[in-house]
Amino acid sequence: MTDTPAKPDYKDTVFLPKTDFPMKAGLAQKEPAILAKWQADDVYGKLREAREGRTRFILHDGPPYANGDIHMGHALNKVLKDLVTRTQSLLGKDAPYVPGWDCHGLPIEWKIEEAYRKKKLDKDAVPAAEFRAECREYAAKWVAVQRAQFERLGIQGDWDDPYLTMKFEAEAAIVAELLKFAETGQLYRGAKPVMWSPVEKTALAEAEVEYEDIVSTQIDVAFEIVEAPNAPELVGAHAVIWTTTPWTIPVNQAIAYGSEIDYWLVVADVYRERTDSSDAFSKPAWAGKKFLVAYELLPQFKARLQADLKRLPNSGEYEVEVELSQMNSEDVVSGIEKTGEQTVQGNFVPREFGPDRKTSIFRDSDLAGTIALHPMHKLGGFFAKPRPFLDGSSFVTTEAGTGLVHMAPDHGEDDFLLCRENGLSPVFAVEGDGKYADDWAWLGGQGSVINKAFNSPEGPICSDLRAAGALLAASDDFNHSYPHSWRSKAKIIFRATPQWFIAMDVPVDRQVPRCADEAEIRAVQGNGETLRETALDAIERVRWVPERSKNRIRSMVEGRPDWVISRQRAWGVPIALYINDDGQYLRDDGVNARILAAFENAGADAWFTADHAALLGPDYSLDDWTPVTDILDVWFDSGSTHAFVIEARYGKGVRADLYLEGSDQHRGWFQSSLLESCGTRGRAPYDAVLTHGFALDGNGRKMSKSTGNVVDPLKVMDESGADILRMWVASTDTFDDVKVGKEVLSGASDSYRKLRNTFRYLLGALSDFDESERVAPADMPELERYILHRLAEVDAELRASVDGFQFSRYLRVLTTFAQDDLSAFFFDIRKDCLYCDVGPALPQGSAKRRAYRSVLDTLFHALVRYAAPVIPFTAEEIWQTRTPDSDSVHLLEWPEVDSAWRDEELATKWGRIIAAREAVVEEIEPMRREKIIRSSLEADVVYPFAELGLSSDEFAELCIVSVAEEGAAKITRTDNAKCGRCWRLLPEVTQDGALCDRCDSVLADT
Incomplete structure (x- = not known):
């Protein structure tokens, strides 16, 4: 064989x-070793040397808080920044990246206080120096942790010399920026409502606030009218206000009305349907009284009165109806003769009236000069003062309530401004913890004002108002959005306290009194641009990516109030100023130089332990000048970073090419940096701003530990x-x-x-x-x-x-x-x-x-x-x-x-060739699925490829088939044998395993 x-x-x-x-990548195992080699080889340092002298591109890092492991938002932000700096460096530019951290402020204090609370310790009992040292140590710990985590992400930067707002030179630079505002008169001390956290006992910035839906108590309260020089018939009637913050009634000082709103004087009464019961029917205290309410809001007012009847004794046994009736009038109004009471039903028809009429519809000048009494006027003192009617047309509407708004200048921006124009000032009754001062005549020592029970229909405020016969309706069913501290998650309030502000609307290129207070600053006239005008002009000169983000920050700057920069906390850069008994601050170049030298030597602690007599020098006495103990808002800290990071490292006047943060920073770092730089340099600190969105879970929901949908970047890196x-x-x-x-x-x-x-x-x-x-x-x-x-x-x-x-x-x-x-x-x-x-x-x-x-x-x-x-x-x-x-x-x-x-001509030609190839492949695929052929090499193709400028061999190679012939499109299984070397099925191969001509010639010498 x-x-x-x-x-x-x-x-x-x-x-x-x-x-x-x-x-197989095995990234989780390989990446740490690669990172270690980068660090050992100082790749970042070598890159800086290689790019020295090149066109510079500066991305300025917005500082995260040093208070916990990084989350997916951090990862998104840092990787985006790294993509920017790496691509710019790839283009040959000198693109340094200096990472930074925000080390001061409430986020870190809150963590230290949490530890105190767990130990049942009182933070206020701990020496301030000791508390600040703990905050510094805590921040340093998390800077080190986050640094390692960011490096693990592959973020390339100057990790050996990051910027920290708690470094002494940074704290000195922040104070230097503050003093620039003081020198130009843009800084003032005033008392106006600011966002305040009773839990954290400090003012908050807008960026520290988030809005959540809550259910509040809504109340209607009657203020008896005692004087009405332009409408005597109002005397003895009651003006009705509506509010969802009952706790502000104890500091009411006035009532605002709208000049374009029609107010009706109506009688409110209660009736019941005929019943067989002989039980007495108890009417509410307000039955039969006259009330002044905007006509458009009478249906809602009536509905609230109706709902409140459930509080009457045995009210569940009766079908009762509230009826509002317009007062009798003998006049003819718009040709309609009114011969008796007109019952208010559903929607109301407004009526025109002339200046001489005696109808019970009131507007504008009718209400000017009207005076009411506070519901608790019998307490005397503050509560016995008259409550004037004030024209609040800029904010009083008929969208909700009664068309009359009670004014508490301690707790609302509109309230404060209107009352200030009319000589009414805040009384500071609510203290930092949200309780009324112990000596306040009504509810002294009680609160907290954000407590739901305190404001409830059964709470002390409503109980006292009901006893006084002033509470018309109360219910705890009003749904609305309300500001909360994003840190403590507790509700905030607007609270007037003495604070430090940077003025938005004061011209800055002029001389101001050396010790300007708020009133003096606002009285100064000049031709220069205000901070608001400078900032709005700067916004137009910045490149915003995406472009739509410009409108967002522009609208915020257009409508923002003065910048409150003070905080009543311990951990931060102090407002290093001296004030006299009139609240005016000292401005002296020599004193400022000594303050800055002390900060450069010992940081912010130098202010709290300073020999202030030495800092003041021989020309001033501590008997006349007192050091300010408030600290700066951390947004002022971070808004100043361009001064001690960009300018300090790259030269005076240098600005960043790019700021890059999440969209929330339009009200945060983008804006604070813009205002700080515009106030001190007259321009933005950046040429471009890039905004990114937020990282959501796979279903598009906000990530939350309580929801259990958090995607941890550290875990992703460890696994993938x-x-x-x-x-x-x-x-x-x-x-x-x-x-x-x-x-x-x-x-x-x-x-x-x-x-x-x-x-x-x-x-x-x-x-x-x-x-x-x-x-x-x-x-x-x-x-x-x-x-x-x-x-x-x-x-x-x-x-x-x-x-x-x-x-x-x-x-x-x-x-x-x-x-x-x-x-x-x-x-x-x-x-x-x-x-x-x-x-x-x-x-x-x-x-x-x-x-x-x-x-x-x-x-x-x-x-x-x-x-x-x-x-x-x-x-x-x-x-x-x-x-x-x-x-x-x-x-x-x-x-x-x-x-x-x-080569566009070549590309056009190959576009046609690729289309032909795809057409052939599309015809071959069904033959493969049906197992007529196992691979495209077993196919013979007939196709009109000559028009493509290709030979048969070229088209066969292009389509990866056995043979291609010119002609009408057709595909069949080949009968050719397979080359033993290249496996192509070609006519010259005599049998499977033999060589084709190409392979034979290639192996000619073997």
Whole structure:
């Protein structure tokens, strides 16, 4: 028996891509080692040296609070910043990144106080110096923790020298900025309502407040009218006010009306349907009385009275009805004769009336000069003073209530301004903890005013008003949005206290009295721009990304009140000023110089432990000047960072190219920085501002520990690696809120895997590439030149994406090119050439193969650079795999892509060729599914390719089929035998396993 000869094995005669770059990433295990190498090699320091003298691009880091592990919002923000600085550096610019932290203020104090509360310790009993030291230690601890976590994200920056607002030089710089406002007269001390947290016992900034829906008590209260010079018939009637903050009634000082509102004087009474019961029917105390209410709001007023009847004895046994009747009038109004009472039903018809009428409709001048009594006037003193009617047309409406608004200048901006215009000042009855002062005649020592029970219909306020016969209706069912402290989650109040303010509407380029108070500042006239005007002008000169965000901050600056910069806390930069008994502050260059020197030497603590007599010097006495003990709002701290980070490091007058934060910072850091810089330098501290949205869970909900939907970036990095998280950030349209969850991260992982496989192929295909193989583009086949054209297009799109900070576009362009143009098209077509067009007779390969590998090398050097900002760890791994003895990939610059590679005529032609290829592939796929063929190589194609300018061999290679013939489109299974080396099925192969002509010639010398 004769043995069958073995078929030749040509495996060792073909080129098979070889690389140590694994398909499985193992990022969670590899990334820490790569990070450690970056740190050991001081890659960031080398980058600064390499870019020294280049065009500088400064992204100024908005400081996060140093008070806990980072969350997904931090990750989103920091990765975006890193994408900016890395891409700018890739463009060849000097793009430093100095990370920073906000170390002062309530967020950190609150954490220390929480620890005290757990130990049942009283914070106020702890020495201030000891408390501040604990705050400093706490902040330093979390700076170190967050620094490591940010570095683990692959954020490249000056981590050895970050900026901290609690560094002595920073605290001195913050005081220096404050003194600039003082010197120009923009700073004043005044008493006006500010947002106040009774729980945290301090004023809050807008950025520290969030709004939540709550249910409040709503009440209608009657104020007896005792004087009405322009409408005597009102005397003895009651003006009705409506409020959802019953606790403000004890500090009421006036009643506001609208000059364009019609008010009706009505009688309110209660009737019951006929019943067989002989029980006495108890009417409420207000039955039969006259009330002044806006006519448009009478239905709502009536409904509230109706609802309140349930409080009557045995009210559940009776069907009762409230009836409001307009007062009798003998006059004819608009041609309608009224002969008796007109019952108020549903909607009301307004009636015109003349100045001489005696009807019971009142407007504008009718109410001027009217005086009412406070419901608790019998208590005497403050409560016995008359309550004047004031024209509040700028804010009094008929949207809700009664059309009459009670004024408490201690607790409302509108109230404060209107009352101040009419000589009424705050009385400061509510103290910092939300309780009324012990010596306050009504409810002294009681509260807290934010307590729901205190304000309830059964609470002390409503009980006392009911006993006085002034409470008309009360119910705890009013749903509305209300401000809360985002830290304690407790309700806040508006509370008038002596605070320090920066004026928004005072001209600043003029001389002001040396010790200006609020009244003097507002009286000064000048031709200069106010801070508001300067800021609004600066907004127009800044590039806002996205552009719509400009309208958001503009509207906020247009409508914001004066900037309250003082806080009644311990941990922060003090307002380092001296005031006299009149509340005026000292301004002296010598004193200021000594203050700043003390801060530079010992930081903010120097103020609290200072020898103030020495700081004042010989010209001033502590008998006349008292040091201020308030601290600065932390938003003033962070708003000043441009002074001690940008200018201190890069030169006076230098501003940031970009600020980048979440959209909430339009009322926070973007705005405080804008106002601080405009007030001290007359311009914005930034040239551009980029706003991103918030990180939401996979269902688009806000993340919350209580909900259990938090996606922890630290866990994601431990399980999948930082590059996956970075792929997610780069893949999303961060100008809006973005979703992150298991499914979303899975999508990012899939995109990463495909991109990684593209690089793996490149590394393998170029494993033995030598420069001697390189072919000039002009000598390349059309396909290679088309890919270079596409690379030039991609390069331009990526540059435009960087310029527009559009990183989702950046990544989409990159991954689409890698997947669609390269992996699924170029690589697929040329793999046969790569594997088989090399051998003993062609040691460097065919001209086509050399051209292909030349393009692959160009692609590698471009793609690894393009990918480096997005996936820095993987890019380093790729780079070191091919060039193990080189410096970091992150020291490289943007790839050199010749614009001459663009060839629109060639691209048009290849657009038609690609369409033809796709048409053939679409016809082959059903044959594969039906197992008529196993691969496209088993197909013979007839197609009219001559019109595309291609030969049959070129079109066959393009479609990866056996044979292509010119003619009407048709696809059949081939009868050709398979080459034993390249596996193509060709007519010249005599039998399976034999060689085709190409392979035979390549192996000619074996």
